Amino acid sequence: MSGYSAIVNPETVMDWKSEELPKINDGYHPKDMVNVDETGLFYFQSSKTLTYEGGFCRGGTKSKQSVTVVLGCNADGTEKLPALVFDKYNKPYCFRNVKNSPPKYTANSDTGMTSATFEEFLVQLDHQTGAKNRKFLLFIDQWAAYPRDTTALKNIEVIFFPPNFTSHLQPVDRGVIHAFKMPVQKATHMAGSSND
Numbered sequence: 554m555s556g557y558s559a560i561v562n563p564e565t566v567m568d569w570k571s572e573e574l575p576k577i578n579d580g581y582h583p584k585d586m587v588n589v590d591e592t593g594l595f596y597f598q599s600s601k602t603l604t605y606e607g608g609f610c611r612g613g614t615k616s617k618q619s620v621t622v623v624l625g626c627n628a629d630g631t632e633k634l635p636a637l638v639f640d641k642y643n644k645p646y647c648f649r650n651v652k653n654s655p656p657k658y659t660a661n662s663d664t665g666m667t668s669a670t671f672e673e674f675l676v677q678l679d680h681q682t683g684a685k686n687r688k689f690l691l692f693i694d695q696w697a698a699y700p701r702d703t704t705a706l707k708n709i710e711v712i713f714f715p716p717n718f719t720s721h722l723q724p725v726d727r728g729v730i731h732a733f734k735m736p737v738q739k740a741t742h743m744a745g746s747s748n749d
Contacts, residue, residue, distance in 0.1 A: 566721040585689040589625035590725040682708040694719040
């Protein structure tokens with residue numbers, strides 16, 4: 554349901570953006586339009602090798618160790634949601650002396666996101682939003698782990714992108730995740746060389 558950009562006619566996407574989206578966004582400021590998406594992070598894969606130029610390098614299998622990370626931000630880029638991280642270990646060794654972790658961390662045997670955990674995340678976000686006397690739109694794709702019934706939320710209106718539209722519409726999918734995964738040295742170089 555999410556992805557498969559080749560299946561969607563670009564004209565259908567443009568029609569939805571020009572006709573449906575303005576109706577949905579009516580009354581909301583860009584700071585109150587939020588998008589959330591998940592991504593796998595294979596943290597032990599490298600793009601470099603330690604061998605001499607021209608030397609023989611044997612192949613190998615890439616590490617499959619990963620976590621799932623849920624990222625979100627608002628449309629005008631002024632606010633990032635706290636990251637939600639899924640790993641398979643309840644108490645990873647790297648968190649041994651960490652008292653307060655910036656992202657919300659949860660364990661799951663296959664490192665994937667569960668509906669129950671995402672619902673808990675939404676309820677907590679709804680309470681925080683209400684405490685700030687605020688309401689916002691939350692745009693998400695049609696991924697199976699996202700709950701379909703969101704009527705219990707009082708301060709967040711959840712909007713599901715139409716099936717297969719994500720690759721054309723989802724902002725987090727189109728830039729934030731790429732920037733998040735970009736190697737540090739490349740990101741630093743790009744930030745330093747940009748004059749825009």
